[in-house]
Amino acid sequence: MIAANLTLIRKSIPSTVTLVAVSKTKSNEDIMEAYEAGQRIFGENKVQELIEKQATLPKDIEWHMIGHLQTNKVKYIAPFVSLIHSVDSNKVLSVINKQAQRNDRVIDVLLQVHIAEEDAKFGLSKTELNEILMSADSYVNVNIRGLMGMATFSENNELIEKEFEFLKFLFENCKTKHDLPRSFDTLSMGMSGDYGIAIEKGSTMVRIGSHIFGIRN
Numbered sequence: 001m002i003a004a005n006l007t008l009i010r011k012s013i014p015s016t017v018t019l020v021a022v023s024k025t026k027s028n029e030d031i032m033e034a035y036e037a038g039q040r041i042f043g044e045n046k047v048q049e050l051i052e053k054q055a056t057l058p059k060d061i062e063w064h065m066i067g068h069l070q071t072n073k074v075k076y077i078a079p080f081v082s083l084i085h086s087v088d089s090n091k092v093l094s095v096i097n098k099q100a101q102r103n104d105r106v107i108d109v110l111l112q113v114h115i116a117e118e119d120a121k122f123g124l125s126k127t128e129l130n131e132i133l134m135s136a137d138s139y140v141n142v143n144i145r146g147l148m149g150m151a152t153f154s155e156n157n158e159l160i161e162k163e164f165e166f167l168k169f170l171f172e173n174c175k176t177k178h179d180l181p182r183s184f185d186t187l188s189m190g191m192s193g194d195y196g197i198a199i200e201k202g203s204t205m206v207r208i209g210s211h212i213f214g215i216r217n
């Protein structure tokens with residue numbers, strides 16, 4: 001089932017769009033099924049679960065942290081994480097930089113922007129985003145690869161379109177307003193319910209869970 005779902009999703013997205021298989025709450029067995037079908041990039045939203053899975057599953061998996069990250073937990077994932085999607089404060093960025101330095105690494109990150117109507121979702125405002133980008137030069141052990149955002153959970157496609165358009169606008173705006181390296185190339189938007197719209201609006205990375213692994217409890 002998982003392998004068939006992956007095949008269908010791969011067919012429906014352009015080859016230039018990176019697929020992150022969101023495996024939160026799913027077993028190692030399920031993850032291995034996706035792995036056997038060729039999937040190598042997996043996303044988790046909890047540090048504890050991420051470190052347990054990383055320790056037991058194949059070492060060529062690229063682990064992405066997609067959930068809110070507390071500063072005191074950065075140290076546990078700094079040795080291996082390949083992309084952190086959820087940088088939502090200057091504080092967490094500076095801690096990632098420090099822990100990356102300790103591990104003699106440069107860690108790729110995305111800045112998470114608040115684009116949804118709901119208050120509950122984490123993310124930077126447009127002003128905070130610009131502030132972080134202005135001080136980004138001082139962090140030599142992080143590489144800011146782009147932006148991430150989550151649209152409102154809604155049936156209203158027009159609303160979702162508007163939110164993704166706004167994130168794409170900010171992404172392009174960052175490139176013109178700030179002196180960013182060419183590696184600022186990643187726009188992480190789109191989940192099971194809205195990845196089609198996200199890709200239309202310029203997403204380069206989709207994070208898909210339930211459409212691959214089935215619904216979560």
Ligand SMILES: *Cc1c(COP(=O)(O)O)cnc(C)c1O
Pocket residue numbers: 022024045066067150191192193207208209210211
């Ligand atoms: C859970 C999660 C996803 C995947 O959600 P699905 O609707 O299951 O595809 C994507 N992004 C983030 C940040 C998540 O927490």
